[in-house]
Amino acid sequence: MNKQIAGSGALAGALLTPPLMALMILGNRLAGFPFVPFDLFDWITRVLPGPLITLAIDTMIDTMRLLGINVAATAKTAEQMTALLLFVALGVAVGTLFGLLASRHSTALHPTMGLWLGALLALPLVAISTDISQSTRHPLINITWLALLFLAWGLAVNTVVAGLPDSEARVEPAPEVREVERIHRRQFLIRLGASTATITVLGGGVAALLAQAPGTQETGDSSDERSSGRRLPNAGDPVNPAPGTRPEYTPLEDHYKVFLRAEPTVIDGASYLLPITGLVDTPLMLTLDDLRDNYTPRDQYVTLSCISGRVGTTLISTTQWTGVSLHEILAEAGVRPEARYLYITSGDGFYETVSLSLIDEDERIMLCYAWDGNPLPVDHGFPLRIWIPDRYGMKQPKWITSIEVTDAYEEGYWVRRNWDEVARVLATSVIDTVAVETIIEDGERRLVPIGGIAFAGAREISKVEVRVDGGSWQEAQLRAPLSETTWAIWRYDWPYSSGEHTFEVRCVDGQGTQQIEDARPTRPSGATGIHSRETLL
Numbered sequence: 001m002n003k004q005i006a007g008s009g010a011l012a013g014a015l016l017t018p019p020l021m022a023l024m025i026l027g028n029r030l031a032g033f034p035f036v037p038f039d040l041f042d043w044i045t046r047v048l049p050g051p052l053i054t055l056a057i058d059t060m061i062d063t064m065r066l067l068g069i070n071v072a073a074t075a076k077t078a079e080q081m082t083a084l085l086l087f088v089a090l091g092v093a094v095g096t097l098f099g100l101l102a103s104r105h106s107t108a109l110h111p112t113m114g115l116w117l118g119a120l121l122a123l124p125l126v127a128i129s130t131d132i133s134q135s136t137r138h139p140l141i142n143i144t145w146l147a148l149l150f151l152a153w154g155l156a157v158n159t160v161v162a163g164l165p166d167s168e169a170r171v172e173p174a175p176e177v178r179e180v181e182r183i184h185r186r187q188f189l190i191r192l193g194a195s196t197a198t199i200t201v202l203g204g205g206v207a208a209l210l211a212q213a214p215g216t217q218e219t220g221d222s223s224d225e226r227s228s229g230r231r232l233p234n235a236g237d238p239v240n241p242a243p244g245t246r247p248e249y250t251p252l253e254d255h256y257k258v259f260l261r262a263e264p265t266v267i268d269g270a271s272y273l274l275p276i277t278g279l280v281d282t283p284l285m286l287t288l289d290d291l292r293d294n295y296t297p298r299d300q301y302v303t304l305s306c307i308s309g310r311v312g313t314t315l316i317s318t319t320q321w322t323g324v325s326l327h328e329i330l331a332e333a334g335v336r337p338e339a340r341y342l343y344i345t346s347g348d349g350f351y352e353t354v355s356l357s358l359i360d361e362d363e364r365i366m367l368c369y370a371w372d373g374n375p376l377p378v379d380h381g382f383p384l385r386i387w388i389p390d391r392y393g394m395k396q397p398k399w400i401t402s403i404e405v406t407d408a409y410e411e412g413y414w415v416r417r418n419w420d421e422v423a424r425v426l427a428t429s430v431i432d433t434v435a436v437e438t439i440i441e442d443g444e445r446r447l448v449p450i451g452g453i454a455f456a457g458a459r460e461i462s463k464v465e466v467r468v469d470g471g472s473w474q475e476a477q478l479r480a481p482l483s484e485t486t487w488a489i490w491r492y493d494w495p496y497s498s499g500e501h502t503f504e505v506r507c508v509d510g511q512g513t514q515q516i517e518d519a520r521p522t523r524p525s526g527a528t529g530i531h532s533r534e535t536l537l
């Protein structure tokens with residue numbers, strides 16, 4: 001029947017697209033060829049309108065929270081899975097269309113039909129990939145490789161569609177013949193399924209192994225060498241975090257990650273050159289060694305947070321940043337009087353504008369090349385990112401590729417997509433723990449340590465208060481922060497009483513401003529509201 005042919009197109013797509021992806025990922029890991037599913041996904045997120053993207057991200061994060069999934073650790077994986085599923089869906093859709101067409105023309109399917117199919121699918125996808133891919137190979141080599149894969153895919157789809165016998169154009173065969181055909185069909189499918197599964201598993205497996213193997217390039221990843229026993233500046237502070245409070249200094253591998261693309265951008269450190277051009281007397285071209293050796297290094301403990309985090313988000317982390325003050329670099333370049341902004345571009349297509357008046361006010365603003373005493377990890381912007389105190393991450397490009405001094409204002413990547421132009425960090429406080437299992441006996445009283453963090457960008461925290469079951473606000477103890485630009489750990493030892501309780505927390509920043517208690521969504525300026533926790537004791 002015709003339906004059978006159409007269905008066999010869908011089946012062919014479903015069976016043959018995973019091995020196509022497996023070969024692509026293998027080519028990507030082995031030879032640096034583009035991985036089209038991620039390129040396609042990145043391209044879609046770039047061309048779709050901002051609000052739609054934000055809605056999609058919100059929906060994804062909401063779903064993950066509903067399912068109790070750690071967003072910071074899993075969001076990128078979820079995105080990558082989506083990219084893969086999307087690609088398979090595309091393969092099935094195209095296969096189905098092909099099957100439908102084939103069923104109209106029920107003549108035998110000539111192999112050239114398959115080549116056409118492959119070519120038609122390859123055309124837009126290879127164009128998108130060539131446009132967006134981070135592959136450093138020559139485009140012609142990439143195009144050839146991908147074209148071969150897609151043509152092979154088309155041929156295979158054609159073979160499957162043609163190879164699944166259809167009974168329509170024939171005279172009704174004898175029952176034994178039909179039985180034989182059914183067996184053929186089944187054997188054909190089993191063999192096909194087995195070979196596509198083999199290619200998928202082998203290709204994917206080898207690629208996964210390669211991904212684990214340590215790289216040889218200077219890319220900044222050397223997590224095993226990272227300092228773990230670092231002595232923190234507030235080590236002697238008498239206020240100890242309540243048991244279960246998050247680490248005050250985030251282990252580097254746990255630092256939250258946010259980036260546009262399905263994969264982080266890889267930039268070669270050895271050949272890296274940072275151009276600082278535009279309205280300057282002396283344009284600069286800086287290597288990574290220049291930045292490290294020719295300027296004064298500055299260390300700063302920094303808490304970075306993402307504007308799309310909800311109240312109580314995991315998209316906030318603390319580590320030590322090292323870099324060079326922009327004051328020093330801009331003084332060397334000689335900024336012309338008419339200049340107003342820096343326009344910064346990144347290796348992944350991200351861009352942002354920083355006003356020179358903000359930089360003038362704050363010499364802490366720096367181009368940063370190290371985290372936790374080591375080169376920036378690839379995921380976190382190797383070789384260079386900017387740090388701007390008191391701003392959400394969205395204003396702070398990673399993987400910086402150029403800086404132009406200009407008098408023209410240009411909205412940044414997320415600002416163009418309707419997020420806050422200033423994106424100043426809003427004060428927030430979070431309950432990490434109600435440590436029932438470590439009750440303190442204090443004479444007659446039994447105390448339950450409650451604790452967490454409070455953060456107000458570069459404005460410090462002057463007070464944290466806790467309220468239980470809607471009672472009066474009680475002041476918590478504050479541990480000295482690692483620096484004036486990190487979160488502060490707070491602790492409140494609560495006189496225990498059994499039952500079900502609601503705990504709430506709020507803070508005041510160093511300028512005396514109360515945290516906003518009204519619940520507001522993340523967009524456009526960052527979430528506000530009181531973090532609370534319910535616990536049965």
Ligand SMILES: Nc1nc2c(c(=O)[nH]1)N[C@H]1C(S)=C(S)[C@@H](COP(=O)(O)O)O[C@H]1N2
Binds near residue numbers: 304305379381399
């Ligand atoms: N080039 C580039 N820089 C970027 C981004 C990006 O996608 N590309 N994301 C920004 C956002 S939204 C945040 S929250 C921080 C996250 O930095 P991290 O991944 O190192 O934690 O990087 C910022 N800088």
Ligand SMILES: [Mo]
Binds near residue numbers: 258306393
């Ligand atoms: Mo962000």
